[in-house]
Amino acid sequence: MMPVVALVGRPNVGKSTLFNRFTRSRDALVANFPGLTRDRQYGQAAYGRYQFIVIDTGGITGDEQGIDAEMAQQSMQAIEEADIVMFLVDARDGVCAADQLLADHLRRLTKPVYLVANKTDGIDADSATAEFYSLALGPVYQIAAAHGRGVSALLDLTFEPI
Numbered sequence: 001m002m003p004v005v006a007l008v009g010r011p012n013v014g015k016s017t018l019f020n021r022f023t024r025s026r027d028a029l030v031a032n033f034p035g036l037t038r039d040r041q042y043g044q045a046a047y048g049r050y051q052f053i054v055i056d057t058g059g060i061t062g063d064e065q066g067i068d069a070e071m072a073q074q075s076m077q078a079i080e081e082a083d084i085v086m087f088l089v090d091a092r093d094g095v096c097a098a099d100q101l102l103a104d105h106l107r108r109l110t111k112p113v114y115l116v117a118n119k120t121d122g123i124d125a126d127s128a129t130a131e132f133y134s135l136a137l138g139p140v141y142q143i144a145a146a147h148g149r150g151v152s153a154l155l156d157l158t159f160e161p162i
């Protein structure tokens, strides 16, 4: 059985960009419109020597009504189905209310959760990501999904934790 990795986080943090990198597809829509991926989407990932199923989700906004409620529901479902959860945050935006909301939920899980700060390209990544330690989910992994920075290292840590 291939492990299942769920990508969760609020809209626009780069979940679909990472999904596309893992699956090398353009199936997941990537755009500047928060909330574009409303349903969860499954892909088969082959990255380096790792093979896994990856689930992209629409996102959690913290304002769960209408479409947002549907997206949150899909994210919860994906979290339930996953063996491993990657919680994406936006290094440029810093900690948002929706991040805190999701972190509160993820801290209660017994399955592994990796806190991943995306969009660390072209910024001082260490200073930008420091505040995410306040989410109390352990180390903050730095990536730039759009460019591939840190993605291999993230998978090494995910699949071969020391």
Ligand code: GDP
Pocket: 010, 011, 012, 013, 014, 015, 016, 017, 018, 029, 030, 031, 032, 034, 035, 036, 037, 058, 059, 118, 119, 120, 121, 143, 144, 145, 146, 147
């Ligand atoms: P999602 O809503 O979480 O699925 O986010 P998307 O993957 O659709 O990305 C939202 C926006 O962030 C798009 O404009 C992406 O091009 C941009 N983006 C994604 N990854 C990166 C990154 O590593 N660096 C930068 N600078 N922008 C990124």
Ligand code: MG
Pocket: 015, 016, 017, 028, 029, 030, 036, 037, 057, 058
């Ligand atoms: Mg998306």
